[in-house]
Amino acid sequence: MLNLAIVGPGLVGSEFIAQITRAKLPFVRIVAISNSRRMLLNANGLSPASWTTDLAASSTQTDLAELARHTASTATGTPGTRSVIVDCTSSEHVAKQYPNWLGQGLSIVTPNKKAFSGDSALWKDIFESAKKSKSLVYHESTVGAGLPILSTLKDLVETGDSISRIEGIFSGTLSYLFNNFSSPSPTVASASFSSIVTKAKSLGYTEPDPRDDLNGMDVARKVVILARVAGLELDLKTLEVQNIVPKELQSATSAEEFMKALPSADKHFDALNEEARKEGCVLRYVGCVDPVNGCSVKLAKYPLSHPFAALTGSDNIVAFTTSYFPSPLIIQGAGAGAAVTSFGMFSDLLKIARVNGLC
Amino acid sequence: MLNLAIVGPGLVGSEFIAQITRAKLPFVRIVAISNSRRMLLNANGLSPASWTTDLAASSTQTDLAELARHTASTATGTPGTRSVIVDCTSSEHVAKQYPNWLGQGLSIVTPNKKAFSGDSALWKDIFESAKKSKSLVYHESTVGAGLPILSTLKDLVETGDSISRIEGIFSGTLSYLFNNFSSPSPTVASASFSSIVTKAKSLGYTEPDPRDDLNGMDVARKVVILARVAGLELDLKTLEVQNIVPKELQSATSAEEFMKALPSADKHFDALNEEARKEGCVLRYVGCVDPVNGCSVKLAKYPLSHPFAALTGSDNIVAFTTSYFPSPLIIQGAGAGAAVTSFGMFSDLLKIARVNGLC
Incomplete structure (x- = not known):
């Protein structure tokens, strides 16, 4: 049996609960759910049908230490059973609990990038703690959501392959912006960069302040994770990250002010696009891990x-x-969205189930 | 510990031994190696450095039943140890032993398509026997060599995703032939189909008789495997397979005679190519699994x-x-060759190691 604690059941967490419920796996049970205020604990399993109303009605204040103790205890003394914390938050505070939780025998599944792209000391703590207590940590959805990117990289590394280069487009938002702004088709006249950002924002494809996409920090976190899984030491602080927000717009005091001023940058982006076009190229915002020439x-x-x-x-x-793959191994598809993020987490859960001989 | 028996150490098997030796995993040991005539057995582990000469000098005749008994016995009574037969042959006779071997507690890793694309009764026997004896069967390299195709499909199926269509180019040979014959670039003048086949044959990209590629049977076997992993019932006999060898050349009595006559088919292939080009298309030889509209x-x-x-x-x-992926999840790369085939088998071995808590 896998006993799950769902921490932070927002868009992704709710989808995850829906997916595992639909799959009707006989070996999965939810024993805890918590949001930032309330939590539900039940060693015999919570009802996936009524958890939203049950959680809203719960009078138990969230206490992560108590949630972890409870979840760990549901597996104690029951051979073949494992407890798993499914962290659906993007919280650094939650991420910092992982070493302690792993030490208690809890396994972790999460799309939360904070633990794996932050301080390298936390990364080391996490994997040492997991090794010592034979707990498992899976975070496929931290890069490319459900695309099998990290599992493939892990296999390449563990089979002794030598990585020359990992290169990719790791932001759905920046993918959308440049696929539309810089099309390979000569017959597609490009709309202005600002109008494409405006459209993406209205479709909900960007962060509330699109500068949080354009500054490249989300991609940077993913590059740090890829580099570390590839066995390199890399820190966010030392990684070269190009912020494509023009300097004069970086200081805009609100998202509204930024969006209002963005058309003033259209000439700048048009010039970059024209330069690329003249060289028979398109523009793409790319993260790269290169053990010899460095990451960017x-x-x-x-x-x-x-x-x-x-x-x-x-x-x-x-x-x-x-x-092994001098002509590269390529993986492509949706890298954001609740369904595919949750699928990546669910795949991770199945890996844990297989280790426990459950499927 | 994982105790391996390598059956059929040809090009792929030798590369596999080289890869696992290079990776220096402390939990892997080769306890048996056999080719079609001789075998080497040693419960304490064979020398990866001298196996070729040791095998050539062995006076023990190959006896697969004895090899299986020996290999299984090396794990008996040793908790945490598992015995694995690595079948590097393409032999149907070897494939037919799987249910029996699995029943003895042996696990299987193989790129041999015969067991998984042949009689559906054998498929059922294999997976029932594995389930009963808690043995493991992995065959990633039967489709697309080391590309993570089957593992991804398995995850999609087990997480309850609904598959609308699996479509792909699954033959490296047919990929090469049509990528060259039918290029999307308007500036590339196509060489004749027969000259491209001749070049591919001289590069060792085709079977000794290229009709064994052009008849589509290798792709058909892969489509049967994909369909079955997707949960469909499909048999080679009922699958619609287009043999692109023109009728009048199917009866050529030798590869030489076929190659000599092939230029007579150039007009036919040119006409197909021209028809595609007029529609703004290229020709590709494709396998397709479609639960609603059927496989082809x-x-x-x-x-x-x-x-x-x-x-x-x-x-x-x-x-x-x-x-989950209405816009498709795409995986691309080398799907043939000793290094990538062996990498797929090695990834499978790591999955078994993880189940045993070894990595």
Whole structure:
């Protein structure tokens, strides 16, 4: 049996509960759910049908230490049973609990990037604690959501392959913006960059303040995670990240003010696009892990025949160039959204179930 | 500890031994190696450095039943140890032993398609026997070599996703032939089909008789495997497979005679190519699993903007269109060759190691 505690059941967490409920796996049971205020604990399993109303009606204040103790205790003394905390938050505070939780025998499944892209000391604590207590940590959805990117990289590394380069488009938002702004088709006249950002914002594709996408920090976190899984030491602080928000707009005091001023940057982006077009290229915002030449996050030019040029919609894509795959292994598809993020977490859960011989 | 028996150490098997030796995993040991004539057995582990000469000098005749008994016995009574038969042959006779071997507690890792694309009774026997004895069977490399195609499909199925369509180019040979014959670039003048086949044959990309590629049977076996992993019942006998060898050349009595006569078919292939080009398409030889409209293996037309059109070299590609991924999840890369086939088998071995808590 896998006993799950769902921490932070927002959009992704709710979808995750819906997916595991629909799959009707006989070996999965939810024993705890908590949001930032309230929690529900039940060692015999909570009702997936009524958890939203039950949680809203709960009088138990959230206490993560208590939630962890409760969840761990449901597996104690029951061979074949494992307790798993499914962290659906993006909270650094929650991430910092992982080493302690793992030490208690709890396993972790999460799309939360904070623990894996923050201080390298926390990364080390997490994996040492997991090793010592034979607990499991899976975080496929921290990069490219449900796309099998981290599991593939892990296999390449553990089978002794030599990684020459990992290169990809890891932000659905930046994928959408540049696929539309810089199309490989000569017949597509490009709309202005500001109008594409405006449209993306209205579709809910951007953060409330689009500068939080355009500054590249989300991509940077993913590059740090990829580099570390590849066995490199990399820190957010030392990574070269290109913020494509023009300097004069970085100081705008609100998202509204920024969006109002953005058309003033259209000439700048048009010039970059024209320069690329003259070289037979398109613009793509790309993260790159390269053990020899270093890691980077930046706007770059790609020839029209390159797989990155043909990307559409808001798809993510990654290309692994290795000793086994001198012509790269490529994985492409939706890298954001509740369904695919939850699918990545569910795949992680199945890995834990397989270790326990449950499927 | 994982105790391995390597059956059929040819090109792929030798590479597999080289890869696991290079990776220096402390929990892997080779306890048996056999080719069609001789075998080596040693419960304490064989030397990966001298196995070729040791095997050539062995006076023990190959006896698969004895090899299985020996390999199984090396794990008996040793908790945490598992014995694995790594079948590197393409032999149907070896494949038929799987149910019996699994019943003895042996696990299986193999790129051999015979067991999984043959009689559906054998498929059922294999997975029932594995379930009963808690043995493991992995065959990632039967489709797309080391590309994470089957593991991804398994995750989609087990997480309750609904598969609408699996479509792909699953033959490196047919990929190479049509990527070169039917290029999306308007500036590339196509060579004749026969000259491309001749070149591919001289590069060792085709079977000794290229009709064994062109008849589509290798792709058909992969489509049967994909369909079965997706939960469908499909048999080679009932699958619609397009043999693109023109009728009048099917009866050629030797590969030489066939190659000599092939230029007579160039007009036919040129006409197909021209028809595709007029529709703004290229030709690709594609396998398709579709639970509603049925499965097929055939030469088809794809628009220039389709990911299959942009394929180069002899890459494989697969697109999963599902409920989670309405815009398809795509995996692309080398789908043939000793290094990547062995990598797929090694990834399977790591999955078994993880179940045993070894990594």
